[in-house]
Amino acid sequence: MMDKFAAYLQQKGEPASAEELVRQVLRISVPSPALAEKLLLSIAGDDRRLVHDGQGLWRLREQAQPTEVKLPAETFFLLRPYPGHTSHWSQWTGIRYGRLCNGVFGLAERPQQETLAEFLSAFTADRRSFPLVLSGFEHHSAQLRSALAALIGADLADPLLTLRRLAELVFPENAPATMVELTRLLPSAGYAEGEPGVQLQAEADLLLMLLERLYDQGILHLSDLLRIYPPVRHEPDFSVFAFDASFIASLPHAPGVYVMRDRRERILYVGKAVDLFERVGSYFRARGAADEKLQTLWDRIYQLQIIRTGSELEALLLENRLIKELQPLINTQVEVSSRPHRRKSRFARIVLLPSAYDDSQALYFLHPDKALYCCLLATVEQEPPVPWTIFNRSLSPDADEELLAEIDGYFFQPGRLLTAADERAEIAVTWLSAHEEQAESVDMRGVLCAADALRIVQAFLRDGRSKVKRIFYHS
Known part of the structure; x- marks a missing residue:
């Protein structure tokens, strides 16, 4: 009879109660589990092939739970x-x-x-x-x-x-x-x-x-x-953040940089976005399988700072600067490599792009053999109202005269501003090679003097504006 019990458990592949064994093997219906236990014990006698686990289940001795491995x-x-x-x-x-x-x-x-x-x-x-x-x-x-x-x-x-x-x-x-x-x-x-x-x-x-x-x-x-082990989550828990879902929903469809911090004010991550609403929002949407970096961010992020910029190029340059200065814990700066084959975009020019500030314009002086030079033409007297910017030094309010001097020094005076080309210049060339249509550009190869360049720049300014009150330069 025990052979039939053993065969049933072998075929089932998992433990069974005494009541199930009596009903399925002996084809007997018993009024209570306790009676089934007594009947099975009397049949088993000294046969040791079946083991009672103390929790109401019987298993084959060879199916007994093995000792867990360390x-x-x-x-x-x-x-x-x-x-x-x-x-x-x-x-x-x-x-x-x-x-x-x-x-x-x-x-x-x-x-x-x-x-x-x-x-x-x-x-x-x-x-x-x-x-x-x-x-x-x-x-x-x-x-x-x-x-x-x-x-x-x-x-x-x-x-x-x-x-x-x-x-x-x-x-x-x-x-x-x-x-x-x-x-x-x-x-x-x-x-x-x-x-x-x-x-x-x-x-x-x-x-x-x-x-x-x-x-x-x-x-x-x-x-x-x-x-x-931390479970895989499919959506963030906003209750542990210093911001909520409405803050994410209010982000602008504009370029910029975002900085993530933990509760100890440590910088976790610095990133740039062509569209802040879409890029930052992508971190906080429910998904089927969040990758490891995202799981870690959800676990550690507490504060989120947004810095709006006027263009993707400005965001790229600011991201590059902040990663170097802040040394975030999760992302590190990717090496910026020179790409000499991008010759089409590698020439002396003044690039004009929108600014994040009203009634202002961003200017970038670019030369194949010099460091990138950045300034902000603004009609306001105050400094840009953000803690981090690539425009962080101001000159006198006589902007036309100052801008004329800077154009002359950068493009027409070999002894001035001869800092070697830097990785910021490489970032600008790389971006321009793919986004020429997004920027107004003064080709300085055909400009004879700084005064001519200034007149061309003034013609590009919005609303035909030729007077600016202050210029903020990159340090």
Whole structure:
């Protein structure tokens, strides 16, 4: 008879109550669970194949719950796409992945056919239901989710963890914003950009160190970790911010820069926008799968400062300046590289663009061999009313005379203003090469003197205005 009970549990694959076993195997209906327990115990006798779990369920002895593995000895999969720094998964050429098991990491073999779809299929088959750990300092989770759905019709199954989130659990008061910061927090850790397999080995070492620290903090098993691991949220909680949804809804459809701070006034993120309403609003809309950077911002942001600019170029220049000055925790300045092939936009000129201030105009002096020079022509006497601007030094109210002198010094006097071309000039050239139609421009190659240039500038000013009261210059 016990063979039939064992066969039923084997086929079912999970525990069953005594009442269910008696009803399904013996085909007997009993009036109470207690009576079913007594009947099953009398039948089992000394047979030890069935185990009572103390919670009203019976299971096969070989199905008894195994002892949980200690957290650092658990099995985790790690994955990196290559190239790693891309804006969309379609730019990936492949992935590398490996398994960390019992503290030892091993890379998976490459498939013979190396299409991205085949890489992903092999990874999905190998991973099964094991936790996947990504770095969390890039956008790989959202990209991987999209790639799996598009190429092989698969979901990115849970558990999905990141080194970044695990580090936030280990170092709640000093959460790292970059991989470099994480390595500084872990003695003997090392990390360097390189071949994906090398990076994965380094990430596996970091993961093991984090798991060991979590274990020392009382997180003994994977089940414990998953209970405290921050859940993936699909929309922000405005109740924890110093601003609300109506503030986001009131943002202008205008270019500008935004600065995000935490409760300790630390700068988290500096960004620029062609349209502040659309760009900043995109951070605070509900979505199906928010990437790791967005999850971190939702967790840490408290204050949001908006600086409206007159053009995207002004926003780019201000963003470049603020990232250098403020050193935000989450984003860092991207190197501005020279692009000599953009010769069409690389010539001496005065560029006129709108300003964020009423009745004012932004001027940019641009020369292939000199630093960018910026000024604001305004009809107002007061300084621009923002704490940060690229127009932060004022000259005398006799603006025409002062502007004439600056044009002459920049374009016609070789001994003056000969600072070498800087990255701000490169930013301007790069922007102009794609947005010439958005700017009025005085080609100084055909202008003979500063007085002629001033007359052309005055003709460009709005409403035919030729008199300005003050000029604000970039320091």
